[in-house]
Amino acid sequence: MAEDEISNGESAGTLFSLGQITLAVFLGSPIAGCILLAKNYRTLGKSASALQSLLVGIILTPVIFLVAYFPVAYKVGSGRGLDTFKVTRFPNIRKEEKRGLG
Numbered sequence: 207m208a209e210d211e212i213s214n215g216e217s218a219g220t221l222f223s224l225g226q227i228t229l230a231v232f233l234g235s236p237i238a239g240c241i242l243l244a245k246n247y248r249t250l251g252k253s254a255s256a257l258q259s260l261l262v263g264i265i266l267t268p269v270i271f272l273v274a275y276f277p278v279a280y281k282v283g284s285g286r287g288l289d290t291f292k293v294t295r296f297p298n299i300r301k302e303e304k305r306g307l308g
Contacts, residue, residue: 219249236270237263 222230222242231239240263247256 221246221249235267237267239263240266 222245227239227242227246230242240259243259244256244263247253247259
């Protein structure tokens, strides 16, 4: 725990530092950092903010994993007009593997 101590009426506790939360996000996932952030909010007596940080972590973590799971390829089109920059999701990978090219 961090060296920062908070005494709020009857409840006293220590807060996680920004470095500790950052390390939790890097080694764990966004939900790990949001859990530590929620504990900080609860220590400060802000239960609504604690719940909000948990909900953000629960929503953000699967979104990040889904974006990482489905890579995006950028293809250059014919060079005419707005179609020169197209975004696709690697639709031809399986076709090339079936033909023995991959």
